[in-house]
Amino acid sequence: METRSARKISSARGGNWTRRRFLKYAFRLSVLSFIGFGFAGRNDLTTEHLTLRFPNLPKAFDGFRIVQISDLHASFWVTETYLNQVVDRVNALPKDLLVITGDLITGSVNDFWKRWFPSAGGDHVAAISAVFQRLHAGPKLAVLGNHDQWDGKKTELRLVSELERLGIDVLRNRSVKLSRGEETIAFAGTDDIWFTYDIDRALREVPREAFTVVLSHSPDVREDLGPEKRVELVLCGHTHGGQVAVPYLSHHFIPIKNPARYLAGLVREPYGYTYVNRGIGTLVFPFRIGAPPEITSIRMRRA
Ligand SMILES: [Fe+2]
Numbered sequence: 001m002e003t004r005s006a007r008k009i010s011s012a013r014g015g016n017w018t019r020r021r022f023l024k025y026a027f028r029l030s031v032l033s034f035i036g037f038g039f040a041g042r043n044d045l046t047t048e049h050l051t052l053r054f055p056n057l058p059k060a061f062d063g064f065r066i067v068q069i070s071d072l073h074a075s076f077w078v079t080e081t082y083l084n085q086v087v088d089r090v091n092a093l094p095k096d097l098l099v100i101t102g103d104l105i106t107g108s109v110n111d112f113w114k115r116w117f118p119s120a121g122g123d124h125v126a127a128i129s130a131v132f133q134r135l136h137a138g139p140k141l142a143v144l145g146n147h148d149q150w151d152g153k154k155t156e157l158r159l160v161s162e163l164e165r166l167g168i169d170v171l172r173n174r175s176v177k178l179s180r181g182e183e184t185i186a187f188a189g190t191d192d193i194w195f196t197y198d199i200d201r202a203l204r205e206v207p208r209e210a211f212t213v214v215l216s217h218s219p220d221v222r223e224d225l226g227p228e229k230r231v232e233l234v235l236c237g238h239t240h241g242g243q244v245a246v247p248y249l250s251h252h253f254i255p256i257k258n259p260a261r262y263l264a265g266l267v268r269e270p271y272g273y274t275y276v277n278r279g280i281g282t283l284v285f286p287f288r289i290g291a292p293p294e295i296t297s298i299r300m301r302r303a
Contacts, residue, residue, distance in 0.1 A: 050299070
């Protein structure tokens with residue numbers, strides 16, 4: 001009798017141990033699959049096409065096409081090879097204007113990878129410059145993101161000077177007008193909201209009645225644009241669409257004031273629209289799930 005009971009206990013323990021081991025390996029496999037899936041999908045570039053209608057769009061700009069890229073994050077994980085593929089896609093898209101809404105490079109946070117990969121701290125400004133030399137586009141506008149301003153004035157000014165050298169007009173709290181015949185639309189751009197942002201200065205020379213597009217890295221700029229500012233369109237990035245977009249969870253980690261509203265995509269405002277681009281590159285961890293990298297192609301119609 002004693003021997004049979006002892007065998008039963010041993011068998012039960014063995015069964016439990018096996019089940020526990022199975023669950024442990026299953027969990028590890030799921031985590032590895034999740035990471036592998038995200039790593040493979042990090043460069044799964046998509047192009048989002050949208051048409052936006054505005055009753056007050058000047059007639060001459062009916063059909064005007066803007067291509068937007070954002071958050072390239074040139075870095076150890078976001079290579080020139082991948083960024084060249086992005087440029088090829090951008091070059092192939094019909095457009096009247098290209099806009100780049102910040103975080104072209106990854107800032108000091110990249111030190112994270114230097115512990116394991118000494119080459120992680122490469123010259124990311126040079127990488128952006130080499131890649132953007134291949135851009136075929138007419139007018140090109142850019143604004144700086146937090147990562148572009150994170151590493152101090154020297155890097156920031158070098159990046160701006162490289163972009164300007166390549167014919168990309170960097171809007172640092174100022175505006176430009178684009179004209180077609182007698183008609184114009186205004187583009188106002190700001191520095192990053194954590195650094196030298198000044199939306200009032202950016203809009204200072206824009207007449208109230210002008211059709212206005214604001215370029216700013218963070219969607220937080222909307223907090224400063226009540227209906228009285230009459231901005232038709234805000235183009236921004238910064239959120240990466242969550243990068244790993246877990247419903248009800250990922251927006252808690254997005255450093256903006258209203259992540260539930262501005263996680264990604266088009267937001268209809270009381271006056272005008274905001275579009276939040278999911279970005280091209282990745283930050284900290286080189287994977288994306290549920291938030292593929294994005295090039296946006298916007299067609300504006302008068303309607
Ligand atoms: Fe970013």
